[in-house]
Amino acid sequence: MLTLFGRFCRKLRIDNGELLKDMADKLNVTSSYLSAVENGKRNVPHNWLDLISDLYSLSESEKIELRDSIEESQLSMKVEMKGLNNKDKNLIMAFAREFKDLDEDKKDEIRNILIGSVKGGRE
Template sequence: MITIFGKYLRDLRHMHTELLKDMADRLSVSAAFLSAVESGKKSIPPTWPSLLNIAYQLSAEMRRDLNQAFDQSQKTAVIDLNNQSGERRGVAVALARTFNDLTDEQLDLIKRTMFAVKKRGTES
């Protein structure tokens, strides 16, 4: 089944009248690997959003959509806790431990809070 990220890639290819092989060449991978990523059989390489942005000179709106598709298609998330304070490690582990018990409303609140903090950090 095609992932949200895979659909984004397909739409991007069609927009540029490219074949799967053309995009695979831009990403320096085989067409088979690209197809497996689109269908969710392989994980999305973390460098792809940046590579796609450069290769296709995406607009701000398209970059936002790409990043959202990337985030929504991930099967796992890794947080590197090396060199983090005990407080930060505790928060990350507590979130991971309780993640499946959170309601959609609670997750939305956490997400909005994170983006508000990030936005404030970029305005300084």
Template sequence: MAVKLTSFGRMTRKLRVEWNERLVDMANQLGVTGGYLSAVERGLRNAPIEWIDVLTTKYELSEEESACFTNALSESRLFNKLDVSHLSFDDKQMIKLLVEKLPSLNQGFKEELTQLMSR
């Protein structure tokens, strides 16, 4: 299986290299194993949202850098299990909104939406 790096994985790996840290060093900062961090970097596992605060503090990220990491994390959590690389940005945003709103939609609307999408 080909590994598709997520933006968050690439950014995390780049940050680690810039700080001249081994994978295990950053993993310790994040409170996880090196294997888990490696899987996140390679897009195989999701990173917890709490990592943003740790990365921002420990690696002295600017507000802009922190926002970039937050956006990348959000994207990786959404897309790393489903290949949507062929979709436009707008289509990806639509999927993101649907995933976020889906739990709050009533069952009738969900059924209507399913029927509409099945056409």
């Protein structure tokens, strides 16, 4: 099943008269790899936001839509903990362990804290 990222890419290909293979060639990957990413079987590579934006000369609003589709389509996330103290590392690990058991109110509380702490935060 296509992810939000997959739907974005499919529309982009249609708008540019391209096939999956054409986009895969531009991204320097195989068609099967691009298909796996679009179908949520693999994570979207971290550099594809800028690469696709540049290759297709996306507008700022299209770039935001692409970024959101990538974030929503991610299967996993790597967190860089180099340079963090043990207390911060423990916080990150506790959040990862307990997230699935948090109720919606607690998630909203955390979301509000994080969005409020980021300058120009967004949902």
